[in-house]
Amino acid sequence: MQGTQISTFIHPKGSLETLSQREVQQLSEIGSGSAHQLFRQCALAILNTGVQIDNAKTLLEAHRDFDVRIHQQDRGVCLELINAPADAFVDGQMIASTREMLFSALRDIVYSASESGRPRADLNSSQGLTEYVFHLLRNARTLRPGLEPKLVVCWGGHSINQDEYKYSKKVGHELGLRGMDICTGCGPGVMKGPMKGATIAHAKQRILDGRYLGLSEPGIIAAEAPNPIVNELVILPDIEKRLEAFVRAGHGIIIFPGGVGTAEEFLYLLGILLHPDNAGLPFPLVLTGPRESQPYLEQLHAFVAATLGPQAQQRYRIIIDDPAAVAVEMTRGMQQVGDFRRDHQDAYHFNWLLKIDLALQLPFDPTHDNMAALELSRDLPAHQLAANLRRAFSGIVAGNVKERGIRLIEEHGPYQINGEAAIMRPLDALLQAFVAQDRMKLPSGVAYQPCYRVVS
Structure with a gap:
């Protein structure tokens, strides 16, 4: 089947099954209009999960004859895939996780397209943009009111070496043993390692509802296709809303070795934590990696000192080659987050008090x-x-x-x-x-x- 293509029809499972005929018609109209090319690109990335291509242009050019069409049926919405990569199928049946993520992409892209014409909030104001991110996450059923803080965001490179990848799995395993859930950018490398480690730990602890949340955006998903462990996929409209979703929904962040994208995420978070309005707000942040990655972490630490100063360095902790210590630090931080939000009547599932410029x-x-x-x-x-x-x-x-x-x-x-x-x-x-x-x-x-x- 390697290298071959499949054309078929698929129906949703896990989302979008209970739509009215009018809602399905709206999906069809939007999905065949200006949003079609965007959905096609995201669908192609999801169908190529596991393929080591980190260039969106290369991926699109390699599958020029691929297309996806949305059809309205009495039973609901149906997707027609034309010349889809065969790696997404087993014995002619689409892999379950791939099908779930495909319809998650449809849900998010169509919702964003429909909201762009009649947004619920002012997209030129800080509060309005936060409201918009909230609506996007709520529409994706990502927000879980009442759950104690335990969602750990893991940032890091998609092209890390094997030692760094194995280390990220060990950290994920330690987090999972302590009942933590994992949120990443949903791709390979550090976006996969902590999830993989946590799945084993959750199995050991008989945790059957472990969450492996992946947050992406259309411009990056083709370069970093979702890994198959992701059981909740949300595609935000752009990188800024994706980053805000991480810090609003997550309760703490671990940064592993990476490249420019990781540095972007790190600086984004420091830009928030250094805002005077966030001075007393707890937000556990750990930089970590295996022993051989210590020079990378020290260089990043020195860059922060040279550009942003020592006050920025005080907003995070560096832990070298000690997965258990990382998990203990994050567990302690989660307790502080929970106490703070209870004291200030802030929601566990969405960090409303965090000031983002x-x-x-x-x-x-x-x-x-x-x-x-x-x-x-x-x-x-x-x-x-x-x-x-x-x-x-x-x-x-x-x-x-x-x-x-x-x-x-x-x-x-x-x-x-x-x-x-x-x-x-x-x-x-x-x-x-x-x-x-x-x-x-x-x-x-x-x-x-x-x-x-x-x-x-």
Whole structure:
């Protein structure tokens, strides 16, 4: 079956079965309109789960004859797959997890498209954007009121080495033994390792309702297709809403070794935690990795000191080569989160009290002009500088793996990142280390060509 294609019809299981005829008609109209290409791209990524391709453009070009159509039937919605990858099927039947994620993608993309014409909130205000993220998560049935804080977000690279991957599994195992659930970006590498470790631990503890929540967005899902352990998939409209969903739904975050995308996530979180309004709010944050990854973690720590200062370093803890200690630290942090939210009447399932500045919420379009115009100066408050540094890393991610970003680099050459020399020097050193350590992309036998130039 390897390399062959299958055309078939599939019906939902686990979601979207109980729709009215009008709702199905609306799905069909939206799914065959402007949202069709977006859904096609996400569906193709899900059907290629397990395939080691981290370039959206390459994936789309390899399956130009693939298509997906939404049909209205009396029994509900039906998907017609045309020339789908055969790896998504076993003996002619679609793998159950793949089918669930496929309809999750339909649910989220169609909901976002329908809401864009009549949004429930003001998408130009901070509060309105938070309300929108809440509605997206609630529509996906991700929010579970009443559950004690135990959802641990794990960030890290999708192209890590085997030692780092095995370490992330060990940490996930320790978390699972303590009853923690796992939330990641849903792809390979660190997004898979903690989930895999937690599944074994949950089985040992006879936990039958373990959650393995994957949060993605259309621009990245083709480069990081969901791993099959994910049992809840949510596709947010863009990277900013995806990042906000992580910190609003999660109760603590562990950062493993990674590359530019991991640095973007780290800086995003520091931009939140450094905001004066969040000074007393508990949010457990641990940086960890195996012994051989210590230089990477120390370099990231030094970059934070050089750009954001020692107050930023106080918002996280570094633990080297000790999975149990990471889990104990996170368990202690979860207790503090629970106590704080009870005292302040904040929900367990959605962190309403967390202040997120509008600069971290509005979508950043990584054009060459926007990248060159970023203000990177230590005259800015630390939380604003972190937000701008996060945008710089977001642009590099786009130039590395996102279809539009790749095409922009092909047309106009590398992005230029300008700023104060005291910031540009550690930034350039950090990016060069990522390149030297093959942390930019999955190894493909071809030398990495930077999509950026650092200018001071």
